[in-house]
Amino acid sequence: MxxxxxxxxxxxxxxxxxxxxxxxxxxxxxxxxxxxxxxxxxxxxxxxxxxxxxxxxxxxxxxxxxxxxxxxxxxxxxxxxxxxxxxxxxxxxxxxxxxxxxxxxxxxxxxxxxxxxxxxxxxxTGRLYLKQKNDIHIINKQDIIFIERSGRSTTIYTKNETIKTYQTLNELEGELRERDFLRSHRSFIINIHFVKNFSLYAKNSYTVTFEGLEEQAMITKEKVEFLQENYF
CATH class of the missing domain: 3.40.50.2300 (Response regulator)
Known part of the structure; x- marks a missing residue:
């Protein structure tokens, strides 16, 4: 360490x-x-x-x-x-x-x-353990495409399924410390390996499209600049 x-x-x-x-x-x-x-x-x-x-x-x-x-x-x-x-x-x-x-x-x-x-x-393990009422759902971190917080629930989009949980983005972010994952917006965490395109949405934000997925995420202009400086 x-x-x-x-x-x-x-x-x-x-x-x-x-x-x-x-x-x-x-x-x-x-x-x-x-x-x-x-x-x-x-x-x-x-x-x-x-x-x-x-x-x-x-x-x-x-x-x-x-x-x-x-x-x-x-x-x-x-x-x-x-x-x-x-x-x-x-x-x-x-x-x-x-x-x-x-x-x-x-x-x-x-x-x-x-x-x-x-x-x-x-x-x-390389796995994420999701609390769902009386169950614990286990998914491979490398399969996560992006995560969205909406209202009181969180939706996790993976290569094979969509999973809902009541865990917050802050809680999930603590479990996704791999360099692959970026808190792109207050409501989104994205896996940069699945990113296909950034499209200007407003003055300070972009939409994010992913390989093999219709749903989109959001990313701030600041985080796009951070990605360009540190990843690409």
């Missing part, structure tokens, strides 16, 4: 570095007191996990997590902060954990180990 660390207080950054370096199979790609520098690493997707303070000059840890979330980057986030006031908003961004300072080193180690197990499990 490749990890990036950012905290504007040197003593706190030293503590993070010292703890993380004791964990097997973990590489610290960068550690910095500058959130702007951390942002440059995030843009390049050179890490699997970002451990960040929240309140920092210029760019906050919350803003870094929001960038990761809104661009559907395959990077998990752990906040290590002295401020409890961001907890609710942090979990809306699907962060892995929220650790309050001061904390024992075991607290951070256990959090990273839980993430490692979750990641390994996801990679081994």
């Amino acid at each position: 490749k990890i990036g660390l950012v905290d504007d207080r040197e003593i706190d950054l030293d503590k993070l570095r010292g703890i993380v370096q004791t964990i097997d199979d973990v590489e610290v790609v960068f550690d910095t007191q500058s959130a702007d520098e951390a942002y440059m690493h995030i843009k390049n997707e050179s890490i699997d996990l970002l451990i960040a303070d929240i309140e920092m000059p210029n760019l906050s840890g919350y803003e870094l997590a929001d960038i990761i979330h809104s661009h559907a980057l395959n990077i998990s986030v752990i906040f290590v902060t002295g401020n409890s006031g961001y907890a609710v908003h942090a979990f809306e961004l699907n962060v892995h954990d929220y650790i309050l300072k001061p904390y024992p080193k075991e607290r951070l180690i256990q959090s990273i180990q839980r993430l490692e197990q979750k990641t390994k499990s996801s990679e081994m």
Whole structure:
């Protein structure tokens, strides 16, 4: 697991570095007191996990997590902060954990180990487990073409079937951390491998058509530019 660390207080950054370096199979790609520098690493997707303070000059840890979330980057986030006031908003961004300072080193180690197990499990199965009332529906992630949220339900379009669930896009996005999937719009997640065409719909949005499917999704102009810069 490749990890990036950012905290504007040197003593706190030293503590993070010292703890993380004791964990097997973990590489610290960068550690910095500058959130702007951390942002440059995030843009390049050179890490699997970002451990960040929240309140920092210029760019906050919350803003870094929001960038990761809104661009559907395959990077998990752990906040290590002295401020409890961001907890609710942090979990809306699907962060892995929220650790309050001061904390024992075991607290951070256990959090990273839980993430490692979750990641390994996801990679081994390659499947999405959907809760449907009294049932759990299992589908291969690679078969998902796109996902749409409408009202209180979510529709998942796959190569072979259409499945409805009450799980939110935020919940599903947390399970689809593969680079293939992009949160293209507040109501859509798309699998870029099935995309056939983008057509201008309005000033700041496009419709998305897919191979072998009549239904369409939406994507913002910002996400189209992100795709061009990072995928194509």
